[in-house]
Every structure is written in structure tokens, then in C-alpha cells.
Amino acid sequence: MTVSTDLDQRFRDAAATLGLVDVGFDVVDSPIGALLVAASDRGLASISFDAEPERHLERLARIAGPRVLRSPRSVEPARRELDEYFAGRRRAFDVAVDLRALPPFTVEVLRELARVPYGETTTYGELAVRVGRPTAARAVGTVMNRNRIPIVLPCHRVVGSTGNLVGYAGGLDTKRALLELEGALGQ
Amino acid sequence: MMQAVAIPPFERFYEEHRSEVLRLLRRRLDAERAEDAYQETFLRALQAYRRLEHGEHLRAWILTIARNVAVDTLRRTRPQSDLAEPSADDGRPAYEELAPLTDGLPPKERAAVVLRYGYDLSYEQIASALGSSEDAARQAASTGVRRLRRRIS
Numbered sequence: 001m002t003v004s005t006d007l008d009q010r011f012r013d014a015a016a017t018l019g020l021v022d023v024g025f026d027v028v029d030s031p032i033g034a035l036l037v038a039a040s041d042r043g044l045a046s047i048s049f050d051a052e053p054e055r056h057l058e059r060l061a062r063i064a065g066p067r068v069l070r071s072p073r074s075v076e077p078a079r080r081e082l083d084e085y086f087a088g089r090r091r092a093f094d095v096a097v098d099l100r101a102l103p104p105f106t107v108e109v110l111r112e113l114a115r116v117p118y119g120e121t122t123t124y125g126e127l128a129v130r131v132g133r134p135t136a137a138r139a140v141g142t143v144m145n146r147n148r149i150p151i152v153l154p155c156h157r158v159v160g161s162t163g164n165l166v167g168y169a170g171g172l173d174t175k176r177a178l179l180e181l182e183g184a185l186g187q
Numbered sequence: 188m189m190q191a192v193a194i195p196p197f198e199r200f201y202e203e204h205r206s207e208v209l210r211l212l213r214r215r216l217d218a219e220r221a222e223d224a225y226q227e228t229f230l231r232a233l234q235a236y237r238r239l240e241h242g243e244h245l246r247a248w249i250l251t252i253a254r255n256v257a258v259d260t261l262r263r264t265r266p267q268s269d270l271a272e273p274s275a276d277d278g279r280p281a282y283e284e285l286a287p288l289t290d291g292l293p294p295k296e297r298a299a300v301v302l303r304y305g306y307d308l309s310y311e312q313i314a315s316a317l318g319s320s321e322d323a324a325r326q327a328a329s330t331g332v333r334r335l336r337r338r339i340s
Contacts, residue, residue, distance in 0.1 A: 001209045001210040002206065003225070007209075010226060011225065011230070014226055015229070015230060018230065021197075057199055060196065066194050066195075066197060067233055067236050067237060068196035068197055069197050069198050069201070069233075070198055
């Protein structure tokens with residue numbers, strides 16, 4: 001028996017409203033393609049450029065618990081801020097981030113990354129210096145590569161020492177598009 | 188050693204069983220009440236989900252919750268005398284072995300016995316599934332077993 005969209009939606013809304021969801025997710029459209037956005041009660045837990053939910057359910061459960069549920073309501077604050085960001089009306093994100101289960105060094109690097117201002121770039125080496133580990137540029141690169149909350153934690157603003165874009169989990173075109181949106185690339 | 192079956196992310200569990208849950212509820216309740224019961228069934232499941240110890244028998248588990256929600260719904264809206272356990276017309280779930288034995292038990296006792304002894308759920312989980320207290324769940328299972336013992340002897 002087919003469950004109507006309306007009934008399904010009512011259940012999902014009720015689950016989120018009652019706080020019975022460990023991590024809620026939804027697909028959010030953006031100019032750089034569909035994003036899978038996931039949030040827990042602590043904050044934004046994940047943004048993925050691969051928006052196919054089926055491929056992320058286990059990973060999300062490992063972050064916050066087994067009650068993983070598609071729930072537009074759970075990601076509403078993040079969706080609103082992302083929409084504003086892509087429309088050029090927001091330069092800094094206010095949503096909290098959920099960094100649980102990450103190693104202390106990773107958390108330290110991500111916190112430092114969050115301070116890199118809109119429209120500016122830094123390098124892996126500079127970021128390593130800022131966390132007091134000047135020789136750890138490569139480790140910083142690994143943290144950027146595994147950053148589970150890209151865009152909001154702006155790893156697209158971190159480039160190579162010669163200014164080349166180097167790499168990005170969402171692809172170099174996406175990195176370039178984000179930096180162009182922010183006016184960080186000289187024409 | 189046997190590896191416990193992992194508990195799937197709730198979304199996958201929900202997608203897999205929601206049609207069957209709605210079908211069961213629609214056989215027992217009118218359309219509007221079946222929709223309310225559907226929500227309640229999965230909300231009860233969410234409440235208990237974190238406390239599951241393994242992912243076995245999840246189908247039987249959710250169908251038992253759905254049956255209990257249906258019984259509760261009927262109890263709220265029907266005079267007491269009409270309250271017979273609806274016939275098992277929905278295809279037997281996995282706990283077939285215990286089902287014939289427990290068929291004549293009052294619904295709550297039957298559910299508590301099956302969940303405790305058929306699926307080894309804790310009283311805390313059973314309480315959550317039945318929407319009752321842990322003491323009430325323990326009491327229901329114990330009364331059910333006493334009743335069965337009397338019937339068998």
C-alpha cells in the first residue's frame with residue numbers, strides 16, 4: 001500500500017519536532033548542484049556534493065546515531081543560510097556545526113579554517129602555522145580533503161602556496177565557482 | 188561466533204516497512220484513524236530505536252507495534268465489550284512459533300510475551316514499543332506466562 005506524500009511528510013515533521021531524530025537530512029538545490037545536507041540537534045553535521053542519500057545513511061548514523069531520517073525541517077536553518085550565501089546575501093554562516101567524533105587536531109584545524117574570511121584565501125601552510133604546527137601542511141591538506149561540512153567550513157578558501165587551487169572534494173570547478181561567487185579570484 | 192545483525196539507519200528500516208505497516212493498519216482501522224496510527228507506530232519505533240541491541244526481527248517488531256497501536260486506537264473509540272483481538276489476517280510475521288500458543292492472550296500480554304520471549308527484547312524496549320511503563324510491560328509478560336502455564340498444564 002502506497003504511503004501518501006502527505007502522510008509521509010507529517011510523520012517526518014512530527015519526528016523532527018519531537019526531537020526523535022539523531023540526524024535529519026535533505027537534498028538542497030544550489031547553483032553548484034544538489035547537496036545532501038544533514039543536521040543533528042547539535043548543529044550542521046554534513047554537507048555532501050554527492051546528493052544520493054542511500055550512499056550516506058551509514059556514515060550519518062556513525063556520526064550521530066541510528067535514527068537517521070530524511071526530514072526537511074531538520075535542515076531548514078542550514079538551507080536558508082545556504083540559499084542566502086549562494087544568492088550573495090550572506091558572507092558568514094551562523095548555524096552551529098556538529099564536529100563530534102573528530103580527532104582533536106582535526107577539530108582545531110576546522111575551527112581555524114572557519115576564521116578564514118569570505119572572499120579571501122589562505123594556504124595549507126599558513127593554516128598549519130595558525131594551529132601551531134608549521135610543518136603539518138600535508139596533515140592540514142588531509143583535514144581539508146575530509147572536511148565533512150564544506151562550504152560552511154570554507155576549505156574552498158585554502159589553496160596551494162603558489163596560488164593554484166590544488167584540489168577539492170567537490171571538484172576543482174566547484175572550488176573555482178565558490179571562490180568566484182565570493183569575488184576571491186582575480187579576473 | 189555469530190555476528191549480531193547491525194541496526195540499519197532508521198530511514199532504510201522505515202522505507203522497507205512503511206507500506207506493510209499502513210496495509211495492516213488499514214485492515215483494522217478506517218482511513219483517518221489508520222493514518223494517525225501509522226504516525227504513532229513509527230514514532231514509538233523511533234523512541235525505542237536507539238535501545239535496540241541488534242537488527243534482527245525488525246519486521247515482526249514494527250508489525251507488533253502497529254498491532255498494539257491499532258488495539259489502543261480501538262480501545263479509545265469502542266465500548267469495552269467489542270474489544271476482541273482482530274483476527275490475524277495479515278499474514279503471519281516471523282514469530283509464528285509463539286503466535287498459535289499466545290493467540291488467546293489479551294493483546295498487551297500477548298505482545299509482551301512475544302517480544303520478551305520470542306525476540307529477547309528488554310522490558311525497557313517492550314515498554315517503549317507498547318507505550319507503557321517498564322513495570323507494566325514486566326507485569327504483562329509475567330501475567331501472560333502464568334496464563335499460558337495454566338492453559339498448558
